[in-house]
Amino acid sequence: MAGRLEPTPVPRRDFLGIFGLVSAGLAICGSMIGMLRLPKPRVTPDASSRFRAGKPDEFPPGSDRILTERSVRVVSTAQGVAAMSMICTHLGCIAGPSEEGFHCPCHGSVFADDGKVIGGPAPRALPWLKVSQAVDGTLVIDTESEVPPATWYMPVLSSLPGDGVSTA
Ligand code: FES
Structure with a gap:
């Protein structure tokens, strides 16, 4: 019990x-x-597609830099500053510099120096991106705003923004 x-x-x-x-x-x-x-x-989307690349004097005429953290190439000439995406238009791998221009390591697409496709499966050229300036003069690149190839932005060297966009 x-x-x-x-x-x-x-x-x-x-x-x-x-x-x-x-x-x-x-x-x-x-x-x-x-x-x-x-x-x-x-997956939260990136807060903004626009980012500050740096002051114009960080990109003197003749400079050609790849901002690896953003996968964007910034070229500066006497005509102004231009930005080109390094994201392959095939499946989104990151293209890198090569003898021909740029080469995608994933499936072998090859791009010319201006981004045109010269080989491989990429369906279209590497896009050129809109460049503008913030109020403090910093160059701003918008990774979601494409512009026609050879669109150069002439930075305004004062602290005031200007539109200064020209197409060559
Ligand atoms: S992702 Fe670049 S060639 Fe396929």
């Missing part, structure tokens, strides 16, 4: 019933949490 301090054993059938209820409860809770998380994107 079970005493007051001794727990009564749970019959096997009741134990399986309780186990089943706990399992169902956990499954329902898990799926509810999953459903509540659905509206929140797991």
Whole structure:
């Protein structure tokens, strides 16, 4: 006979019933949490496609730099400053400099110095990007605004922004 301090054993059938209820409860809770998380994107988009590349004097005429953290090439000539995306138009790998111009390591697309496709599966040229200036004179590049090839931005060297866009 079970005493007051001794727990009564749970019959096997009741134990399986309780186990089943706990399992169902956990499954329902898990799926509810999953459903509540659905509206929140797991990958948050970049805050802005525009970024500050630097002051115009960091890109003197004749300079040709690849900003690797943004996969953008910034070229400066007497005509002004231009930016070209280094993201391959095939499947989005990052192209790098080569003898011909640029080469994509993923599937072998080759681009000329001005971004035109000269080989491989890339369906179109590397896009040229809009360059502008912030109020403080910093060059701003918009990675989602394409401009026609050979569009040069002539930086205004004062602290005031200007439009200064010319197409050669
Ligand atoms: S991603 Fe560049 S060639 Fe395929």
